[in-house]
Amino acid sequence: GESVGLHLPTLSVQEGDNSIINCAYSNSASDYFIWYKQESGKGPQFIIDIRSNMDKRQGQRVTVLLNKTVKHLSLQIAATQPGDSAVYFCAENMGTGNQFYFGTGTSLTVIP
Amino acid sequence: DGGITQSPKYLFRKEGQNVTLSCEQNLNHDAMYWYRQDPGQGLRLIYYSQIVNDFQKGDIAEGYSVSREKKESFPLTVTSAQKNPTAFYLCASSKSQGAGSYNSPLHFGNGTRLTVT
Numbered sequence: 169g170e171s172v173g174l175h176l177p178t179l180s181v182q183e184g185d186n187s188i189i190n191c192a193y194s195n196s197a198s199d200y201f202i203w204y205k206q207e208s209g210k211g212p213q214f215i216i217d218i219r220s221n222m223d224k225r226q227g228q229r230v231t232v233l234l235n236k237t238v239k240h241l242s243l244q245i246a247a248t249q250p251g252d253s254a255v256y257f258c259a260e261n262m263g264t265g266n267q268f269y270f271g272t273g274t275s276l277t278v279i280p
Numbered sequence: 281d282g283g284i285t286q287s288p289k290y291l292f293r294k295e296g297q298n299v300t301l302s303c304e305q306n307l308n309h310d311a312m313y314w315y316r317q318d319p320g321q322g323l324r325l326i327y328y329s330q331i332v333n334d335f336q337k338g339d340i341a342e343g344y345s346v347s348r349e350k351k352e353s354f355p356l357t358v359t360s361a362q363k364n365p366t367a368f369y370l371c372a373s374s375k376s377q378g379a380g381s382y383n384s385p386l387h388f389g390n391g392t393r394l395t396v397t
Contacts, residue, residue, distance in 0.1 A: 202385050209390075209393075210390050211286075211391050268325075270323040270324075
């Protein structure tokens with residue numbers, strides 16, 4: 169399968185600061201990307217997605233940026249809150265059979 | 281509320297026994313999936329089904345079996361042939377994709393943690 173990697177396995181930020189979580193993907197044919205949030209003992213929760221015909225998409229307090237040239241995806245969380253502490257995964261899809269490939273995750277810790 | 285229900289949350293079995301994990305969804309999704317999650321690794325696809333009575337192997341199907349007799353249900357059996365069955369198992373579903381249509385995100389249940397001793 170294709171590998172999806174994260175640059176940093178852990179990230180600590182002060183409450184109220186902005187967080188940036190990065191993801192590198194390896195398959196230039198991937199055309200759909202998702203960020204998931206996973207809290208301890210729970211299943212991944214959808215945060216935001218982006219298709220390859222876009223380079224930026226915004227949600228509530230979150231922004232996803234896609235740089236197809238360098239195959240890089242990032243998740244920006246504005247005004248990070250303690251409830252944002254979790255593991256964040258990126259996932260890529262090549263558009264066939266809706267099969268996703270997941271990264272290993274980045275653990276975000278918000279310091280009050 | 282619509283969602284995916286996995287049961288039980290924790291499951292303990294002796295080595296050599298088969299065990300079946302339940303997954304039910306009321307989202308009216310056609311496609312369902314089983315993933316395995318191990319510490320420090322990304323989710324790995326075990327099996328998936330895009331329609332009732334049909335399913336395909338994922339990347340790590342050996343030692344597992346599934347059935348899809350109803351749209352709402354996609355049980356996973358971990359057989360005694362699975363060499364390292366202790367893991368966190370996640371079930372997911374998504375809307376079906378017609379030819380030429382865009383993919384849609386996976387919706388996950390809250391997992392079953394299986395421990396085999």
